[in-house]
Amino acid sequence: MTDxxxxxRECRLFTRYLLGCAPDTYVERKYIEAHExxxxxxxxxxxxxxxxxxxxxxxxxxKLADAYAGIFDNRGLLRRKLVLLFAILExxxxxxQKIDVxxxxxxxxxxxxxxxxxxxxxxxxxxxxxxxxxxxxxxxxPAGAKK
Amino acid sequence: MSASVxxxxxxxxxxHFALTLLKKGHKVVMLDAGRKGNxxxxxxxxxxxxKGRLDDPVSYFLGSRFEGAVLPDSGDEYYGIPPSKEYIFDxxxxxxxxxxxxxxxxxxxxxGLAEAWTAGCYPLNESELELFPFxxxxxxxxxxxxxxxxxxxxxxxxxxxxxPLHGDLMPPLNLDRHSQLLLESYSKHKSRINxxxxxxxxxxxxxxxxxxxxxxxxxxxxxxxxxxxxxxxLYTPSQTLNECRTYPGFQYHGDLNVDYFKIGRNGRIxxxxxxxxxxxxxxxxxxxxxxxxxxxxxxxxxxxQSIYRSTGERVRLRGxxxxxxxxxxxxxxxxIGQPFSAETYQYHLLGMGVRTGAAADYVHGQITTxxxxxxxxxxxxxxFDLRTASFLTRTLHAALGIVNVNFRDDRRDDNYVTLSDTSxxxxxxxxxAPATDEPVRIREGVGxxxxxxRTLGCVVPPGMAHVRPMGASVxxxxxxxxxxxxxxxxxxxxxxxxxxxxxxxxxxxxxxxxPAKNITFSLMANAVRIAEAAF
Numbered sequence: 215m216t217d218x219x220x221x222x223r224e225c226r227l228f229t230r231y232l233l234g235c236a237p238d239t240y241v242e243r244k245y246i247e248a249h250e251x252x253x254x255x256x257x258x259x260x261x262x263x264x265x266x267x268x269x270x271x272x273x274x275x276x277k278l279a280d281a282y283a284g285i286f287d288n289r290g291l292l293r294r295k296l297v298l299l300f301a302i303l304e305x306x307x308x309x310x311q312k313i314d315v316x317x318x319x320x321x322x323x324x325x326x327x328x329x330x331x332x333x334x335x336x337x338x339x340x341x342x343x344x345x346x347x348x349x350x351x352x353x354x355x356p357a358g359a360k361k
Numbered sequence: 362m363s364a365s366v367x368x369x370x371x372x373x374x375x376x377h378f379a380l381t382l383l384k385k386g387h388k389v390v391m392l393d394a395g396r397k398g399n400x401x402x403x404x405x406x407x408x409x410x411x412k413g414r415l416d417d418p419v420s421y422f423l424g425s426r427f428e429g430a431v432l433p434d435s436g437d438e439y440y441g442i443p444p445s446k447e448y449i450f451d452x453x454x455x456x457x458x459x460x461x462x463x464x465x466x467x468x469x470x471x472x473g474l475a476e477a478w479t480a481g482c483y484p485l486n487e488s489e490l491e492l493f494p495f496x497x498x499x500x501x502x503x504x505x506x507x508x509x510x511x512x513x514x515x516x517x518x519x520x521x522x523x524x525p526l527h528g529d530l531m532p533p534l535n536l537d538r539h540s541q542l543l544l545e546s547y548s549k550h551k552s553r554i555n556x557x558x559x560x561x562x563x564x565x566x567x568x569x570x571x572x573x574x575x576x577x578x579x580x581x582x583x584x585x586x587x588x589x590x591x592x593x594x595l596y597t598p599s600q601t602l603n604e605c606r607t608y609p610g611f612q613y614h615g616d617l618n619v620d621y622f623k624i625g626r627n628g629r630i631x632x633x634x635x636x637x638x639x640x641x642x643x644x645x646x647x648x649x650x651x652x653x654x655x656x657x658x659x660x661x662x663x664x665x666q667s668i669y670r671s672t673g674e675r676v677r678l679r680g681x682x683x684x685x686x687x688x689x690x691x692x693x694x695x696x697i698g699q700p701f702s703a704e705t706y707q708y709h710l711l712g713m714g715v716r717t718g719a720a721a722d723y724v725h726g727q728i729t730t731x732x733x734x735x736x737x738x739x740x741x742x743x744x745f746d747l748r749t750a751s752f753l754t755r756t757l758h759a760a761l762g763i764v765n766v767n768f769r770d771d772r773r774d775d776n777y778v779t780l781s782d783t784s785x786x787x788x789x790x791x792x793x794a795p796a797t798d799e800p801v802r803i804r805e806g807v808g809x810x811x812x813x814x815r816t817l818g819c820v821v822p823p824g825m826a827h828v829r830p831m832g833a834s835v836x837x838x839x840x841x842x843x844x845x846x847x848x849x850x851x852x853x854x855x856x857x858x859x860x861x862x863x864x865x866x867x868x869x870x871x872x873x874x875x876p877a878k879n880i881t882f883s884l885m886a887n888a889v890r891i892a893e894a895a896f
Contacts (some may be wrong), residue, residue: 232747244419248427254434280746288744289434296747301430301737305422307413313736314409316698316755324698324756335749 221246224270228299231276233312241309244302255294261353262291265346281335282342286350363387363610364896366865367633367648369619369663371395372473373881374868374888375654376601377507381892383608391605392635392646394469395615398448398476401591408584408733409703421445421588422735431738442477445588449476453618453638457783463683463793464832465658469638471615472599473656474835475881479586479708480568480595481727482513482882483524488720489876494845494854495890497525503886503893505529511596511885512574513566519551520563523714523723524878531571533564533710534580539696539730539759540710546817553816559716560813565709565727568596568882584733586707595708617644621666622651622864629863630667650896654867654888657681657837661778661870662789664841668860669780669787677779678840678850680772681793682875686829687807689726689764691819696760705732713764715809717802724768724806725877731761742825762819766810767877768802772839793831803828836880838869856891865891 225245229237237245249255257263269279269292283293303309316324365388368379379389402421403414412418423429424444442450449470458465468474484504487497507513508529515530536544547554547562554560569590570579580594593600605611617635620643625631633646653660661678668676713726736754739761743750775794780787796802811821841858844851851859856871858864867888869880 232751240419248430251426252430252432254432277746277748280748284746284750285744288741293741293747294432294434297432297737297741298427298430300740300747300751301423301427301735302419304736305412305419307418310409310412313751313755314701314758316700316758321698327752328756331749331752335745338746 218246221249224295225299227270227273227276228296229303231273231280232296232300233303233309235309235312237303237309241302241306244306245299248298248302252298255291255298257291259354261287261350264349264353265290265292266295268346277338278342278345280342281338282346285339286343286347365390365649366652366896367392367646367650368652368654368867369393369633370473370653370655370659370868371471371598371602372468372654372656372868373475373598374884375473375652376598376605377510377885378652378654378867378888378892379605379611380510380601381889382896383605383610385892385896386610387896388610388612389605389608390612390614390646392614392617392619392633393471394453394618394638395613396448396451396470398445398470398589401589404591406583407703408707411585429735431735431741433741443588446477449474455641455786456618457786457788458791459788460791460832461793462795462831463681463791464830465791465837466832466835467658468656469618471602472597476597476599478597478879478881479727481709481712481879482508482515482566482568483725483878484527484886485876485878485883486523486525489723489874489878491721492874493872494843500883500886500890501525501527503889504882506889507882507885510601511568512570512577513568513882514564514571515566516564518563519561520565520712520714522561523725524566530566534567534569534571534706535582536710537702537705537730537732538699539693539732539762540728542693542695543711543728543730543762543817550816554813558809558813558816560809561714562728562813563712563714565712566882567708569706569708570594570596580706582704582706584703584705584707587734614646619655619663621663621670622648622861624667624671624861628861630861648863650863650865652865652867653870656868657840657870658778658789658791660866660868661840662780665778665780666787675780676850677777679774679777680839680842681776681778681791681837682770682772682839682872683793683831684770684834684836684875684877685768685795685799685803685831686834687766687768687803688827688829689766689807689810689814689821690825691762691764691814691821692757693730693760693762693817693819695818698756699759701732701759703733707733709765713810713813715806715813717805717809721769721874721876722802723877724766724809726764726766726810728762728764731758731763764810764814766807767834767879768799768806769877770875771796772842772873778840795831836869836875838872838875838880841866841870842873843871844873855895856887857895865895867891
């Protein structure tokens with residue numbers, strides 16, 4: 215079972231990744247509380263443990279693991295935890311304000327921002343797939359079926 | 362002469378049936394499960410301000426057990442029932458049901474299922490009433506009476522061709538920027554949309570006040586409709602229940618589940634047996650006249666249980682109907698990158714009527730533009746990493762919308778409700794299979810909606826349309842239909858049972874046809890009609 219300290223560290227890393235800022239104690243408390251309440255926030259297989267381990271190591275690995283999960287493992291543990299944290303953040307002041315703000319001013323800047331983000335997203339997906347597809351096949355078997 | 366009527370259920374039908382009787386000087390005893398929700402919090406705060414004012418906003422928005430968080434493997438719809446409204450759908454201990462091809466929702470709350478409605482008020486027109494044993498002329502005054510009671514906003518626009526205009530309409534609510542742009546675009550492309558796709562756009566009729574009515578305030582545009590209007594501008598049946606309580610001839614018994622009625626030798630109902638929700642202790646209530654208004658499924662259960670108790674026969678009530686709903690998300694290109702206002706009406710402000718085939722094949726769409734809402738249910742479905750998904754959702758927020766497309770349903774014998782025995786009592790069984798032509802009708806109807814949206818300057822993302830499970834619309838009807846010809850397990854034009862003379866069915870169970878419209882307004886009008894005529 216994941217302990218509170220570890221969940222707190224995870225919450226901090228994930229919040230920085232999602233919103234570029236640190237969570238407050240309220241968000242950390244709710245994140246830990248959710249893990250104590252919900253039954254589907256525990257690893258279901260060895261690959262969940264591996265992907266979570268990689269994601270907790272460094273934000274770059276977190277980005278690659280998240281990009282991989284968005285396409286290949288969108289019901290997996292990492293995706294569930296990130297969505298849960300996002301749900302907590304969008305319900306909590308002042309974090310919801312960051313979520314509501316539209317990037318850039320004007321359509322040109324917005325389009326530029328979208329192109330750059332899209333490019334990074336595709337690169338992350340390719341790198342994530344190179345890293346995690348083989349691991350998934352080894353740890354879950356070729357079919358990728360959850361055990 | 363003053364009659365005494367026992368009404369089971371405090372939903373939309375029950376309260377208007379009761380209020381009509383009380384206004385005529387009759388006595389009403391209401392038996393009700395009557396679960397209540399919490400009082401609204403900070404009624405002066407808008408959606409975003411509320412987050413800052415609550416001590417524990419996550420518990421309010423996601424629930425104390427995080428049941429409102431839509432996680433990737435939950436299989437939930439985009440937007441489910443928020444925690445503040447969960448009490449409406451909570452079952453009581455001991456209630457058992459099983460369903461095949463149907464995902465039924467039940468309510469044991471004060472005000473019933475319409476405590477969670479989106480307030481759409483669409484009168485049925487002459488062609489939709491063709492199978493009913495009365496015409497629009499017989500019910501038009503009742504629509505007006507209900508509109509006077511609850512406050513309905515609307516306009517005489519292109520949608521009026523599909524839903525008759527009635528008196529006592531309040532001016533429509535203020536449009537948000539996105540809805541305004543859609544309507545402007547419609548004006549520009551109107552003839553093409555009308556002629557090519559048979560589609561028409563207009564203001565939806567909603568039971569949300571645009572100006573004060575009695576003690577109720579007009580809509581404050583707080584963006585909190587989904588969590589429960591904090592000022593009561595959006596009508597719910599519990600408001601009419603409160604009005605009923607002001608009459609000396611009204612008696613209310615809550616915390617009761619009605620099990621069955623006892624039938625006397627003369628075929629009349631003599632009493633009703635109910636038990637308290639928290640216990641198995643039975644109570645018996647003598648009745649002069651009985652009106653079931655517990656909703657189609659629960660009223661059917663009471664009738665079937667009563668017949669079983671009386672004769673030992675397990676009957677099947679056939680002809681269960683519900684509207685199939687398909688959610689079609691869209692992105693309005695003109696709204697991309699625009700900010701959204703938190704001070705807005707959250708539910709649908711525009712409607713789309715689409716003519717397909719015969720007049721009764723009308724398809725109705727409610728257009729809801731995304732304003733205040735939780736974004737994680739949308740984000741989690743996007744095939745990107747969550748940082749990118751978050752950027753996209755933020756950028757597209759004000760541009761997103763959804764059309765909830767409704768399809769009609771007919772009574773068919775293979776769709777039924779019945780009861781079965783279990784070790785701990787009887788279980789309601791619901792069986793439903795869609796009509797064989799449903800996929801064709803959905804393809805045609807949704808196709809026209811998508812073409813209309815594209816003409817309005819919107820993009821419809823491929824593969825994102827979601828066919829909701831049957832039962833999700835909660836417009837259940839048809840199990841004890843009103844018919845012109847006499848037959849067992851049917852009712853007269855005034856919804857009086859042909860099997861038990863002092864029994865009235867005041868809810869949707871008597872509807873012989875289900876048009877593609879939210880029927881709640883028609884349920885209320887029909888309840889007024891039968892209460893006016895029968896007593």
